Structures are given as C-alpha cells and as structure tokens.
Amino acid sequence: MSKLSKFYSIGIDVGGTKLSGVLFDGKKILADLTLATPKDNLSHFLIMIKALADPLIERAKKDKIKIAGLGLGIPGVIDKDKKIILKCPNLPLLDRVNLISKIKESLELKTAMDNDANCFVRAEALKGAGKNYKNIFGLTIGTGIGGGWWKEGEIYSGSHGGAGEAGHMIINFESPIDWEKAYHKLTQGDPAQLAEEAFRGDILAEKIYEEIGEMLGLACANIVNLIDPEIIIVGGGVLESSDLFLNFARKIIKKHIINPEAQKIKISKGKFGQLAGAVGAALLISSEL
Amino acid sequence: MSKLSKFYSIGIDVGGTKLSGVLFDGKKILADLTLATPKDNLSHFLIMIKALADPLIERAKKDKIKIAGLGLGIPGVIDKDKKIILKCPNLPLLDRVNLISKIKESLELKTAMDNDANCFVRAEALKGAGKNYKNIFGLTIGTGIGGGWWKEGEIYSGSHGGAGEAGHMIINFESPIDWEKAYHKLTQGDPAQLAEEAFRGDILAEKIYEEIGEMLGLACANIVNLIDPEIIIVGGGVLESSDLFLNFARKIIKKHIINPEAQKIKISKGKFGQLAGAVGAALLISSEL
Numbered sequence: 001m002s003k004l005s006k007f008y009s010i011g012i013d014v015g016g017t018k019l020s021g022v023l024f025d026g027k028k029i030l031a032d033l034t035l036a037t038p039k040d041n042l043s044h045f046l047i048m049i050k051a052l053a054d055p056l057i058e059r060a061k062k063d064k065i066k067i068a069g070l071g072l073g074i075p076g077v078i079d080k081d082k083k084i085i086l087k088c089p090n091l092p093l094l095d096r097v098n099l100i101s102k103i104k105e106s107l108e109l110k111t112a113m114d115n116d117a118n119c120f121v122r123a124e125a126l127k128g129a130g131k132n133y134k135n136i137f138g139l140t141i142g143t144g145i146g147g148g149w150w151k152e153g154e155i156y157s158g159s160h161g162g163a164g165e166a167g168h169m170i171i172n173f174e175s176p177i178d179w180e181k182a183y184h185k186l187t188q189g190d191p192a193q194l195a196e197e198a199f200r201g202d203i204l205a206e207k208i209y210e211e212i213g214e215m216l217g218l219a220c221a222n223i224v225n226l227i228d229p230e231i232i233i234v235g236g237g238v239l240e241s242s243d244l245f246l247n248f249a250r251k252i253i254k255k256h257i258i259n260p261e262a263q264k265i266k267i268s269k270g271k272f273g274q275l276a277g278a279v280g281a282a283l284l285i286s287s288e289l
Numbered sequence: 290m291s292k293l294s295k296f297y298s299i300g301i302d303v304g305g306t307k308l309s310g311v312l313f314d315g316k317k318i319l320a321d322l323t324l325a326t327p328k329d330n331l332s333h334f335l336i337m338i339k340a341l342a343d344p345l346i347e348r349a350k351k352d353k354i355k356i357a358g359l360g361l362g363i364p365g366v367i368d369k370d371k372k373i374i375l376k377c378p379n380l381p382l383l384d385r386v387n388l389i390s391k392i393k394e395s396l397e398l399k400t401a402m403d404n405d406a407n408c409f410v411r412a413e414a415l416k417g418a419g420k421n422y423k424n425i426f427g428l429t430i431g432t433g434i435g436g437g438w439w440k441e442g443e444i445y446s447g448s449h450g451g452a453g454e455a456g457h458m459i460i461n462f463e464s465p466i467d468w469e470k471a472y473h474k475l476t477q478g479d480p481a482q483l484a485e486e487a488f489r490g491d492i493l494a495e496k497i498y499e500e501i502g503e504m505l506g507l508a509c510a511n512i513v514n515l516i517d518p519e520i521i522i523v524g525g526g527v528l529e530s531s532d533l534f535l536n537f538a539r540k541i542i543k544k545h546i547i548n549p550e551a552q553k554i555k556i557s558k559g560k561f562g563q564l565a566g567a568v569g570a571a572l573l574i575s576s577e578l
Contacts, residue, residue, distance in 0.1 A: 077548050086549055135448045147515075158517020159424045162551025165514040170545055171462040173471070173507045178545070182462070218462045225454040226436075226515055228447020256459055256467070259366050260375055262451025 007068040008060045010053055010109070011282025013116060013275075014074050016090035016143040017192075021052040022275055023059055023067075024282035027127070031059045032275055042093050042102070050106050069110035071284035072099065073119035073277040075144065080161035085113075090144055112284040117146025117164065118155045119280030120270070124233045125150040126283055128271035137229040138270075139166060140277070141216070142236035143191065145180040149227065169219055179219055186211055191238050198244075212238065213245030217252025224257050224265050235270035296357040297349045299342055299398070300571025302405060302564075303363050305379035305432040306481075310341040311564055312348055312356075313571035316416070320348045321564055331382050331391070339395050358399035360573035361388065362408035362566040364433065369450040374402075379433055401573040406435025406453065407444045408569030409559070413522045414439040415572055417560035426518040427559075428455060429566070430505070431525035432480065434469045438516065458508055468508055475500055480527050487533075501527065502534030506541025513546050513554050524559035 008030065013020045015037060023031040035052055038044040053070060060067050076088030076095075088094040100111045114122070121130070121138025130136040136150040147166025149156045157163050167180040186208055187194050197205035220232050234246065250267055257263045270276050297319065302309045304326060312320040324341055327333040342359060349356050365377030365384075377383040389400045403411070410419070410427025419425040425439040436455025438445045446452050456469035475497055476483050486494035509521055523535065539556050546552045559565050 080550065087547070158551065159519040160517055160548060160550040160553055162513060162546065162548030163515060163517035165547050168514045168545070168547040169511050170460075170507050173460040173504055176507060176545065215462055218459050218465060222458050222511070223515065224451060225457045226452060226512065228449055228452035230448040256457070256465065257451065258376075258454050258457040259449060259451030261369065261449040262447065264449055 007066050009068050009282040009285035010056050010070045011278040012049065012052060012072050013119065013277030013281055014072060016075055019048060019052055020275060020278045021056055022278040022282055023056040024279055026286055029275060029279065031056055042097060045093055046102055046106060049103060053107055067109060069112065069285035070107065071281035072113040073116035073281040074113050075116045078113060078115055114284055115148065116277050118148040119277045120235055121148035121150045122155065122283050123272050123276045123280035124270045129233050129268050130231060133230045135229045137223055137232045139232060139234045140236035141234065141238045145183055166219060166223060169222060179215065182215065195238060209245045210248055213248025214252050216245060217249035218256060220249060220253045220267060221256035224262050228262050231266040231268060233268050233270050235276050239269060240273060296355050298357050298571040298574035299345050299359045300567040301338065301341060301361050302408065302566030302570055303361060305364055308337060308341055309564060309567045310345055311567040311571055312345040313568055315575055318564060318568065320345055331386065334382055335391055335395060338392060342396055356398060358401065358574035359396065360570035361402035362405035362570040363402050364405045367402060367404055403573055404437065405566050406437040408566045409524055410437035410439045411444065411572050412561050412565045412569035413559045418522050418557050419520060422519045424518045426512055426521045428521060428523050429525035430523065430527045434472055455508060455512060458511060468504065471504065484527060498534045499537055502537025503541050505534065506538035507545060509538060509542045509556060510545035513551050517551050520555040520557060522557050522559050524565050528558060529562060
C-alpha cells in the first residue's frame with residue numbers, strides 16, 4: 001500500500017489554436033482530448049473548457065478515483081499570485097480575466113494556472129527529459145515561442161514574475177524585433193502548414209526550417225551566456241514535425257558560447273511531445289497537495 | 290571592541306589598459322593606485338602587480354594592521370575552481386595561466402581571483418548601490434563589456450561557470466555579432482577618446498553615446514525578459530564620462546519588457562566608480578575569511 005492516497009488531476013494546455021486536456025495519475029497520461037480553441041468570446045471559451053474536462057471527469061469516475069484539481073497552462077503573462085492573466089497576445093479574450101474564479105463557477109474543482117511554457121518545463125523537469133537535471137531551460141516552439149526556467153525544484157520566475165520570457169528576446173538591435181515576431185514572419189503565422197510542406201520534401205520549407213534552427217541556436221547561445229543551464233529542452237508543434245533543425249541549432253550554438261565549459265550544454269527534445277504543456281498543468285495540482 | 294579581528298585586504302582590478310589597486314578595510318578605500326597594464330609578457334605583468342601591491346603593503350604596515358590577502362579581478366573566463374584563467378581576450382598573456390601560484394611566488398599573500406565583472410557586482414551588491422537588493426545584475430562598460438549576476442548573497446555562475454556573460458549576447462541574428470564587438474566598432478576601440486570628445490561637446494561623439502545607450506537599453510530588456518532582477522547596476526569607464534546614455538537606455542528598455550510588473554526594473558549607476566572592480570576583488574578575501 002502506498003502511503004499517499006491516490007488521486008488524479010486534469011491538465012489543460014490552452015494554445016492559440018487548440019486546447020489539449022489530459023487526465024494524469026501523477027505518472028502517466030490516462031486519457032487525452034483535443035479541441036479547437038474558441039477565439040470569439042470568453043463564455044464560448046468557458047463552455048469549451050467544460051466540454052474538455054467533462055469526459056476526463058467521467059473517465060476518473062469509472063476508476064472511482066478522486067480528481068484533486070484542474071491545472072491550466074496559459075499562453076500569456078500571469079500575475080505573481082497566479083490569479084489574473086495580465087496579457088495574452090495569442091488569445092486576447094483572456095486579457096485581464098480572473099480565469100480561476102470563472103472556471104470554478106462551472107466546474108467544482110480546485111483550479112490553478114501557470115504560463116504554458118512554465119507548464120512545459122515543469123512536465124519535462126519532473127517526469128520527462130529533464131528528470132535527472134536541476135537547472136533546466138525549456139523552450140516551446142509552436143504557434144508562438146515560449147520559455148521557462150526550472151531551477152532547484154521550482155520555476156524561477158524572477159523578482160517581478162517576468163523571467164524566462166525567451167520568445168521576447170530582441171534579436172536585431174538595429175531595427176528591434178523579437179524572436180517570436182521574427183519566427184512568425186518566417187512561418188507566416190502557420191507553422192502547421194510549413195511543417196506539412198517540409199514533410200512532403202518542399203525545398204523552400206526545408207530552407208525555412210534551417211533558418212528556424214539557426215535562430216534557435218543563436219537564442220540558445222544567448223541563454224547559455226546569461227544563465228548557463230545544464231540542459232535546454234525543446235518542445236512544441238514545430239519540433240514534432242522535424243528533428244532536422246535541432247541539428248542546425250546544435251552546430252550554431254557552440255560557436256557563440258564564450259565559456260569553453262559551458263559549451264557542454266545539452267540540447268534535447270522533450271519527452272511528452274504535444275501533451276507536455278497539459279501534463280505540466282496537471283502537475284500544478286499534484287505539486288500543491 | 291569588535292568581535293572580529295581587524296584586517297585589511299588588497300584588491301587589484303586587472304583591466305585591458307590599466308591596473309587599479311586598492312587597500313580596503315572592509316568598509317572603505319584607504320589607498321588606491323593605478324598603473325598601465327603591461328601587455329608584452331607575463332613576467333613584466335607580474336613585476337607590475339608587485340609594484341602595485343608593495344606601496345599598499347607599506348601603507349598597511351604604517352597602521353600595524355595585517356593584510357589578509359590579495360584579490361584579483363580578471364577580464365576573462367576563469368575555471369570553476371578559480372585556479373586557472375581559461376581565456377582572456379583583452380590580455381592574452383594571461384591565457385591558460387595559473388596566476389595565483391605565480392603571484393604567490395613573488396608576494397607572500399593569500400591570493401584569490403574572479404572575473405572582473407563579478408568583482409564589480411560583488412562590490413556594488415555588498416557595499417554599494419545594490420546593498421538593499423538581493424537580485425542584482427551588474428554591467429561594466431569600459432574597454433569591453435562585462436556582466437555578472439548577484440543572487441541571494443553570492444555570484445550566480447551557472448551549471449558550468451559560464452553565466453552572466455552579457456557582453457557576449459548576440460545582438461543581430463542575421464549576421465551574428467555580439468554586443469561587445471558592436472560596442473568596439475562604435476567606440477573604435479578607444480572609449481576614452483570618445484568620452485573626451487563627448488565631454489568637449491562633439492556632436493558626433495554625443496550621437497555615438499546615444500547609440501551606446503540604445504544598445505544598453507535593448508540588452509537590459511533581454512536581461513530582464515530572461516532573468517528579471519530587482520536592479521541593474523551599470524559601471525565602467527564610459528559611464529563615468531556621461532550619465533546621458535543611461536537616460537536613453539531607460540527610455541528604450543520599458544518598450545521591450547513583456548511583463549508589465551517587470552517594467553519596474555531599476556537601472557542605477559554604481560557607487561564605487563572606477564574602483565568598483567578593485568573593491569570587489571578585495572572583498573574576495575574578506576568573504577573567504
């Protein structure tokens with residue numbers, strides 16, 4: 001008999017294009033479900049969250065196991081007390097919303113939230129590609145680019161809750177543009193389409209992947225020169241479709257890391273694939289009990 | 290009577306153009322001395338270190354106070370155990386040198402060393418502009434650009450000793466160049482000359498200062514978006530000659546920090562001016578006793 005009472009938790013990764021939900025038992029994914037993200041208004045959004053959670057709740061009932069709570073990964077900036085979404089560029093209907101109390105109105109579940117990239121790195125750090133490391137930087141490259149830093153057992157969020165925002169790194173000081181915006185330009189806002197073209201062997205699409213890989217390598221070099229983690233774990237939709245650009249990134253990065261020892265940095269792919277964010281959201285609940 | 294026995298320490302900031310030494314009593318500078326940095330060979334360099342230390346040792350003898358040791362701030366990459374200088378771009382005669390044992394041969398003093406930018410931030414954090422803060426990023430802008438991060442009472446050096454290297458931030462991903470190289474181009478390798486021209490009111494020199502300020506602002510935004518310190522403290526030769534560009538930097542930075550709370554970041558000038566690095570080097574000894 002385990003000393004801990006057994007429980008499940010639900011994690012939902014709120015993406016700019018889709019909502020992914022998992023039922024998680026602390027070790028593995030028991031069920032998962034994905035729906036399109038409604039972008040028209042908040043009440044529609046809340047209905048879809050309930051539509052995603054309900055079948056996972058039913059699945060838990062079948063096992064007669066309690067659901068300890070619901071965790072949410074949000075693609076935006078959340079205030080330090082994790083109560084209010086301050087800014088959600090890819091899903092503006094969540095701007096300044098107290099999502100936790102809204103969700104509690106429709107679902108009788110303890111609810112927590114964090115930035116989606118923090119959820120990604122939490123999942124990989126606790127249960128995935130980073131579980132043997134203590135100083136981990138996570139990068140998600142999907143619709144947008146997110147970053148999160150896991151250090152000594154927790155998210156490092158900085159003095160004002162603003163750390164880890166690697167996607168907003170300015171990558172051209174002469175005419176300032178950030179990494180995420182430059183990435184949007186390269187993918188023309190549709191990385192899924194680009195991935196499909198590259199998969200079919202389209203030369204131009206492969207060339208763009210190469211550029212995405214070079215950018216990733218340079219961004220990683222900047223991350224290493226500033227914070228020098230043990231490992232950088234990369235995830236997100238684009239990576240699923242092509243491992244190719246991780247090799248471009250690895251080639252570039254070493255040239256630009258100044259400390260010879262720090263050139264030992266590992267760049268690895270995440271273990272949980274598209275569901276990492278949802279797993280990390282579910283772990284928000286586990287970690288609070 | 291103080292419980293601690295009183296002692297002095299010597300700190301030497303090894304710069305690309307000059308060596309600055311201080312005699313420090315743990316609180317204030319008792320004497321200081323500056324000599325040109327010999328760049329021809331190591332034995333000449335060691336003679337000048339002794340020439341700098343000897344009058345400070347004599348000064349301590351006058352007070353009949355023991356010198357606990359000698360600290361050195363080095364403009365390069367030092368190995369994690371602080372024994373060997375791995376790379377010293379602005380003073381190649383120190384490359385791969387075990388400076389500590391070399392100095393012990395000529396001076397009978399306990400010796401320690403650290404990166405010069407770490408020494409700068411240590412001085413400002415413990416005794417200067419940062420003494421009321423716990424999460425401090427230090428930037429020195431002089432012959433080159435150095436960075437160091439002070440967090441919870443110590444230098445954060447990362448998993449391989451490579452953190453804090455802000456000067457090596459790549460600031461143009463299309464044709465990769467780092468901040469320090471771009472700065473060298475702007476100052477044509479002679480910031481002292483530039484400072485003099487700006488001081489005399491030369492329009493072009495002032496325009497260059499404006500550009501240096503803009504770069505500083507963008508680099509600070511990248512630092513804040515990644516690590517979100519409480520305060521960034523700026524020092525180094527260029528700052529001494531003109532406060533002007535700190536205002537350019539402050540204007541730029543807020544536009545590029547994504548987290549509204551993190552926009553509260555303070556950008557301040559160091560307290561110890563040109564001697565901050567030497568004071569921080571002296572504090573290497575104090576902190577080891």
